[in-house]
Structures are given as C-alpha cells and as structure tokens.
Amino acid sequence: MEMYIIIGLSIVTFFIGGLITWLGIRFLFKSRYDAILLDAEKEAEVIKKNKLLEVKEKFLHLKADLEKQVSARNSKIQSIEAKLKQKELTINQKQEELQRKNNELDVVKENLNSQLEIIEKKKQDLEKLHQKEVEHLETISGLSADEAKERLIESLKDEAKSQATAYISEIVEEAKMTANKEAKKIVVQSIQRVATETAIENSITVFHIDSDEIKGRIIGREGRNIRALEAATGIEIVVDDTPEAIVLSGFDPIRREVARLALHQLVQDGRIHPARIEEVVTKVKKQVEEEVIETGKRTAIDLGVHGLHPELIRLIGKMKYRSSYGQNLLQHARETANLCAVMASELGLNPKKAKRAGLLHDIGKVPDDEPELPHAILGMKLCEKYKEKPDICNAVGSHHDEVEMTSLLAPIVQVCDAISGARPGARREIVEAYIKRLNDLEQLAMSYPGVMKTYAIQAGRELRVIVGADKIDDAATENLSNEIAKKIQDEMTYPGQVKITVIRETRSVSYAK
Incomplete structure (x- = not known):
C-alpha cells in the first residue's frame, strides 16, 4: 500500500515539476520574444525614415529635371512660334507682291490686246493694198500671178543650173590642179618602190623525165599504176608522145603539186606499184601541208x-x-x-x-x-x-x-x-571577156541622147564620146561625162580606172569643083 502511495506521489510530483518547468520556460521565451520584437520595430522605424528621405530626395531631383525639360520645350516652342510668325509675314509680303504683279500683267495684257487689234486691222488693210497691187500688175503685164511665178521659177532654175555647172567645172578643175599632182606622185612612188616579178600559172604542170622508158612503168600493167595515181591525187595524168614529158592536168594547184612531187619520188625510188603510190601520195600530202604552213610563216616574217x-x-x-x-x-x-x-x-x-x-x-x-x-x-x-x-x-x-x-x-x-x-x-584575160567589156563600154555611152559615136581605146582604159554639136551645148558635155562615169562605176567591173572624154565639135564642109 505504501508502495502505491509512493508511486502516486512520485507521479504527482513529476507532473507538478513538469508544469512548473513549462511555465518557467514559457515566461523566459516570452520576455525574450518581446525584446526582439521591440528591437525589430525600432529598426523598421529607422529604415522607414531612411527610405522616406531617399524617396523625397529622388522626387526633388526628378522634379528639378522635369522643370528643366519643360523650360527647354517652352523655349523651343517660343522659337518655333517666332519663326512661324516670320514666315507668315514673308508669305503675306509675297502675296502682296504677286497681287501687284498680276495687276501689272493685266494692264500689259490689255495693252497687248489693243495693239494686236491695231496690227490685225493694219494687216487686213495691207492685204487689201497687196491684192490691189497684184491686180494692177496683172492688168499691166497681161499675166496672172501663177503664170508670172512659174516663169520666174523657170528662169531662176535655168540660171541656177548654169551657175551650178560652171561652179562644178571650177571645183573639178581646181581639184585636178591641187590634188592630181600629189595623187600621181604617191601612186608612182608606190609602184616604183615595189618592183616584183609575177609568176604566170595555168591549169597544167609538165613533169620532165629522163627517158621515155619511165612512161611505161608509170602507166603500169593494164594502166593500174596511172589509175591508182589519178585516184590518189585527183589529177588527170596525160602520157602521150611528147618526148621526156608527162602532163599533169587539174584546176587545183595543190593537187597538181602533190602529184608532181609524188611522181618525182616514185621515179627516183624506182618502185612504182599501187600500194607504193598510195604510201608516197600520203607522205607527200603531209609534206605539202607542212610546206604550205612554212610558206605562210616565211611570208609573214618577210613582210x-x-x-x-x-x-x-x-x-x-x-x-x-x-x-x-x-x-x-x-x-x-x-x-x-x-x-x-x-x-x-x-x-x-x-x-x-x-x-x-x-x-x-x-x-x-x-x-x-x-x-x-x-x-x-x-x-x-x-x-x-x-x-x-x-x-x-x-x-x-x-x-x-x-x-x-x-x-x-x-x-x-x-x-x-x-x-x-x-x-x-x-x-x-580571156579574149572574149575582153572584147565584151569594150563593147559594153561603147554601148553604155551610146545609150545617151545626142551621142553620135563612141570609141574604147587604150585597152578599155579610155572612152571617147563624140556628140552632136546641134544636140548638146558646151555646158551639157560636162554633165554628160560625169553621168557616163557614174553609170560605168555602178554597172561595170573593171581594173584601174576608165577615162571618159566627151568631144563636141562643129564642122563645116564644102567642096571645090
């Protein structure tokens, strides 16, 4: 029983001690919490005051800046207003000046209109007087104005034509005097300084051989060698009774040269048969092509x-x-x-x-x-x-x-x-072509009216034209020679130049019996 009483007292004592301890701890923490809270409130008050001071200072700075900006804008607006007033004043002055000029122009326009009316009236009066004068002149001369104008134009045309012909003759003579001498000098000097021999070629080449025995070898059995040579070169080879000669005929000089060189090599070599002929012709063609290039290079270097x-x-x-x-x-x-x-x-x-x-x-x-x-x-x-x-x-x-x-x-x-x-x-030149060219020259000149006879002389380099004295006057002969020369230039082909001489003469013939 005592044990239970002791245990109960112990438990009660434990609870009472715990309660006292809890109350003490609570009291201690509360006093410290109140102190901390008081310190925090004081510190917050100080911070608040500092922030208020900073805000006020910033506000004052912003206010000052804003006042400066407003002042600057106001001054700018004032200057713009002053400029606008000045421009308005200038525009008003220009408008006044423009109005004054318009008024002056109106006055001038009125004066011009009045003067134009006067001029138009005088013009009408002048036309009337002109018409009266024309009628008076027509009455005196017995010709209408159109007839008089046509006669005047015809007379002026004839006069201008004769003057133009004379002027052309003077210019031609002057040009001949001043330019002909120098032109002849240049041409003659050029010809004299270049004296070259001219080689005459035609469509055949003669190949010389040492003896006529070689002709048989060139012809070959049943003509096979000569046929092979003609087929390889494209040249006609004529073997006839001409002593020590074979004729190579063809219009292509290069082919004739190939055939000549090939024959030369074949005759020297002595082996003449179709296979050898083709081989030699191929080789000679390359040699001729190289010779062509070498000739071109040598010519370019020489010149x-x-x-x-x-x-x-x-x-x-x-x-x-x-x-x-x-x-x-x-x-x-x-x-x-x-x-x-x-x-x-x-x-x-x-x-x-x-x-x-x-x-x-x-x-x-x-x-x-x-x-x-x-x-x-x-x-x-x-x-x-x-x-x-x-x-x-x-x-x-x-x-x-x-x-x-x-x-x-x-x-x-x-x-x-x-x-x-x-x-x-x-x-x-071929004789027929030469004769035809001379006939064409004479017929061309004969086609002009008034031409009596024509003669082509100096191998066609001069054409003499004889005209009738009763059909063409002296002034027209110059025009005729120019026209014939121009027609020859346009219609004919000729080397060098052709001189056209127009002869007009009057003959009187009598017989003594």
Whole structure:
C-alpha cells in the first residue's frame, strides 16, 4: 500500500515539476520574444525614415529635371512660334507682291490686246493694198500671178543650173590642179618602190623525165599504176608522145603539186606499184601541208606581219598554189601588202596595219570549203573569226565595194589591189571577156541622147564620146561625162580606172569643083 502511495506521489510530483518547468520556460521565451520584437520595430522605424528621405530626395531631383525639360520645350516652342510668325509675314509680303504683279500683267495684257487689234486691222488693210497691187500688175503685164511665178521659177532654175555647172567645172578643175599632182606622185612612188616579178600559172604542170622508158612503168600493167595515181591525187595524168614529158592536168594547184612531187619520188625510188603510190601520195600530202604552213610563216616574217592566227598563216601559204586571172595569188598579196605600206606611209597612216590588210585582202579565195559568198565577204568573216581588228576586217571586206568602207585603210587596200592587178603583164584575160567589156563600154555611152559615136581605146582604159554639136551645148558635155562615169562605176567591173572624154565639135564642109 505504501508502495502505491509512493508511486502516486512520485507521479504527482513529476507532473507538478513538469508544469512548473513549462511555465518557467514559457515566461523566459516570452520576455525574450518581446525584446526582439521591440528591437525589430525600432529598426523598421529607422529604415522607414531612411527610405522616406531617399524617396523625397529622388522626387526633388526628378522634379528639378522635369522643370528643366519643360523650360527647354517652352523655349523651343517660343522659337518655333517666332519663326512661324516670320514666315507668315514673308508669305503675306509675297502675296502682296504677286497681287501687284498680276495687276501689272493685266494692264500689259490689255495693252497687248489693243495693239494686236491695231496690227490685225493694219494687216487686213495691207492685204487689201497687196491684192490691189497684184491686180494692177496683172492688168499691166497681161499675166496672172501663177503664170508670172512659174516663169520666174523657170528662169531662176535655168540660171541656177548654169551657175551650178560652171561652179562644178571650177571645183573639178581646181581639184585636178591641187590634188592630181600629189595623187600621181604617191601612186608612182608606190609602184616604183615595189618592183616584183609575177609568176604566170595555168591549169597544167609538165613533169620532165629522163627517158621515155619511165612512161611505161608509170602507166603500169593494164594502166593500174596511172589509175591508182589519178585516184590518189585527183589529177588527170596525160602520157602521150611528147618526148621526156608527162602532163599533169587539174584546176587545183595543190593537187597538181602533190602529184608532181609524188611522181618525182616514185621515179627516183624506182618502185612504182599501187600500194607504193598510195604510201608516197600520203607522205607527200603531209609534206605539202607542212610546206604550205612554212610558206605562210616565211611570208609573214618577210613582210614583218606578226601575231597572225595559225589558220590565217596556213591560208596565206595556200595562196602560193592558187592563181587569179593567171597571176599568182601569193605574189599578188605580197605586192599589194608592200604597196599598201608605202602608200599608207606617204599619207601619214600606220604602214604596218596597211601591210597586214593588204596581205589578207584576198584570203577569201583559198578557203577549205567553197561557200556561196564573194571572196571579199568570206575573207572579212575569216578575219573576224580569227580576231583581226575591225578596221582590217572592213578593209578586207570592202575592197570590192561589197560592204561600206569605215576606215582609211579600206580605200588604200582597194587602190593597191587594183594597181597590182591592173599593171601590164600582171594578169591575163580571156579574149572574149575582153572584147565584151569594150563593147559594153561603147554601148553604155551610146545609150545617151545626142551621142553620135563612141570609141574604147587604150585597152578599155579610155572612152571617147563624140556628140552632136546641134544636140548638146558646151555646158551639157560636162554633165554628160560625169553621168557616163557614174553609170560605168555602178554597172561595170573593171581594173584601174576608165577615162571618159566627151568631144563636141562643129564642122563645116564644102567642096571645090
């Protein structure tokens, strides 16, 4: 029983001690909490005061800045208002000035209108007076105004025509006196300074052999060798009774040269049979092609023409085996090039460019194909293709007047081409073509009214025209010669130039019996 009492007292004592301890701890924490809370309230009050001070200071600064901005804007607005007032004042002044000028213009306009009315009235009066004078003159002369005008025009036309003819004659004579001497001098000097031999070629080549025994070996058994040679070269080989000679016939000079060289090698070698013939012809073709290129290079070096395209050099070499009107084309091109250089230097132009144009002017005669184009146009296209300069291309294309001349090189090339081709011995013409050209010259002049007789003399380089003295007067002879010359230029092709001489004479014939 005592044990239970002791346990109960212990439990009660434990609860009472715990309660006292809890109350003590609570009291202690509450006093400390109140102190901390008081300190926090004091610190918050201090912070609050500081923040209020900072806000007030910022507010004052912002207020000052705002006042400055407002002041600046006000001053700017005031200046703008002052400018606007000034502009308004200026506009008002201009409006007043414009109004004043409009008033003045109105006054001037009124004056002009009144003056125009006066002028119009005077004009009408003048027309009336003019009409009266015309009627009076028509009455006096017995002609109407239109008839008088036509007679006056006809008389003025005749007078102007006669004066123009006389003026033209004076100009022509003056030009002959001043220019003919220098022109002749330049042409003669150019010809004298370029003296070259002209090789005459035709369509056959004669191959010489040592003995007629070789002819049989060339023909071969049943003609197989000669047939193989003709098939390989494209040349007709004529073996006849001509002693120690075989004729190679063909219009392609390169093929004839290939056949000649092939025959030469075959005869020297002694082995003549179809297989050997084909082998030798192939080899000779390569040799001829190399010779063509070498000839072109040598020609360009001799003339001092540099920078030519390799294809143009090859075409220049082909000229060696081409003839035109019996004149070797390469020799003609070299002669024309030298003439062009001399004439260009005499005229103060670039002789190198002139020589280049003269060398290339007939390049269109030796193309690899045969297009349906004149050789001058084809040559111009070849020069353009291989990047020659425009003035050289134009000189090549216009040397037969097939395109318009655009540089001074063109007439020089044309003249030098004519000089080289027209000098005696340079070319051969077919007799029929020569006779036809002379007949055409005479018939062309006979087509003009008043012409009695015509004579083509000096191998067609002069045309003498005899006119009737009763049909054409002296003034008309000058016009007739100019017209015939122009028609010959437009309708005929000829080397060099043709002199037209018109002769008008009066003859009186009597007989003594």
